[in-house]
Amino acid sequence: GNSVTQMEGPVTLSEEAFLTINCTYTATGYPSLFWYVQYPGEGLQLLLKATKADDKGSNKGFEATYRKETTSFHLEKGSVQVSDSAVYFCAQNSGGSNYKLTFGKGTLLTVNP
Amino acid sequence: GAVVSQHPSWVICKSGTSVKIECRSLDFQATTMFWYRQFPKQSLMLMATSNEGSKATYEQGVEKDKFLINHASLTLSTLTVTSAHPEDSSFYICSARDPGTAKEAFFGQGTRLTVV
Numbered sequence: 001g002n003s004v005t006q007m008e009g010p011v012t013l014s015e016e017a018f019l020t021i022n023c024t025y026t027a028t029g030y031p032s033l034f035w036y037v038q039y040p041g042e043g044l045q046l047l048l049k050a051t052k053a054d055d056k057g058s059n060k061g062f063e064a065t066y067r068k069e070t071t072s073f074h075l076e077k078g079s080v081q082v083s084d085s086a087v088y089f090c091a092q093n094s095g096g097s098n099y100k101l102t103f104g105k106g107t108l109l110t111v112n113p
Numbered sequence: 114g115a116v117v118s119q120h121p122s123w124v125i126c127k128s129g130t131s132v133k134i135e136c137r138s139l140d141f142q143a144t145t146m147f148w149y150r151q152f153p154k155q156s157l158m159l160m161a162t163s164n165e166g167s168k169a170t171y172e173q174g175v176e177k178d179k180f181l182i183n184h185a186s187l188t189l190s191t192l193t194v195t196s197a198h199p200e201d202s203s204f205y206i207c208s209a210r211d212p213g214t215a216k217e218a219f220f221g222q223g224t225r226l227t228v229v
Contacts, residue, residue, distance in 0.1 A: 004156070036220070043117060044206070044220035089157070100147060101208075101218070103157040 002027045006090040006104030013080055013111050021075040021107050023064075023090035031092040033057075033066055033073040034101065038087045047075075047088070080111045115141045115211040119221030126197055126228055134192045134224045136207035142187035143209035147218065148180075151204040160205075163190040197228040 007022040025033065032051045036044040048057030053068035062077045073090060090104040116139040126132050136146055144165045149157040161182055162170040169182035179201075181193040190209075194201050206223040 008154075041122075041222065043119070043222040044208075046217055100159060100162065101157075102159075103149075105154060105156045 002031065002092060002102045004090050004092055004102055004104040006088075007107055008105065010108040010110060013109070015082055015111055015113055016079045017111075019075070019077040019080045019084075019109070021088055021090075021109070023073045023075065023104060024071050025073065025090075025092050026071065027092055030068075033064070034091040034093075035062070035064055035073070035075050036089040036091060036103075038089065038106075040086070044089065080109070082111045082113055085109055085111045115139075115209075115213075115219045117143075117207065117209050117219045117221040119207055119224055121224060122222060123225040124227070126226070128198055128228055129196055131193055131195045132197055132226060134194075134205055134207075134226075136190045136192070136209065136221050138188045138209045138211070138219075141209075141211045141213060143190075144187065144212065146184060146190040146207055146209045148182065148190075148192050149206045149208070151206065151223075157206060160192075165190075194226065197226070199228045202226055202228045 003026045005024050034049045035047040037047045038044045048059040050057040050066035056065045064073050064075045087106045087108050089106045091101040118137045120135045146163040148160045150160050151157045159172050160175045163182045163184040165184045165187050171177045184190040204225050208218040208220045210218050
């Protein structure tokens with residue numbers, strides 16, 4: 001079945017450090033891939049997405065590239081800020097629906113000044 | 114983006130009682146909402162798809178009599194955990210599809226349920 005495996009946290013970085021959160025998936029077919037972010041006390045927000053192989057999603061300085069050959073969608077940011085502290089979830093859609101998602105376990109990121 | 118509000122944010126209840134969680138779409142009409150559950154250090158797992166005006170569709174292994182879902186209007190879906198037990202303690206989160214932005218679902222802030 002479909003699954004998502006992401007790097008377990010927590011991850012603690014200093015401000016302006018480089019961030020990578022690994023995510024790999026298993027799927028039948030060609031899912032769309034997503035990164036969601038959950039700031040403290042808030043709901044999940046879509047951070048970025050990619051709908052086909054080699055697509056790069058980007059938003060707020062974050063990037064992730066859909067790699068079919070390695071079934072990966074790693075999240076990167078060149079210089080993190082304290083305000084990036086949150087839980088990050090990698091996800092894929094299931095059964096062709098954009099709304100029915102399979103999530104990874106989430107990775108807690110803490111950025112210190 | 115569209116706003117989905119979930120209430121309450123947290124609740125503590127006694128074993129054997131029932132708890133209702135509300136999920137509202139504040140600025141759009143949601144024909145479909147989804148309910149997820151997250152155990153500590155685990156993924157969010159889809160529990161059921163809530164369809165306005167019809168019965169919910171439950172995922173395999175989810176007890177429909179235990180987790181009652183009602184989607185009586187285009188802006189409100191409710192999840193009732195009946196006869197709650199400590200093993201039902203979890204984080205419940207809903208999402209709603211905004212037909213106006215066909216490629217995205219919007220999430221509520223989640224409800225932390227603790228059954229004592």
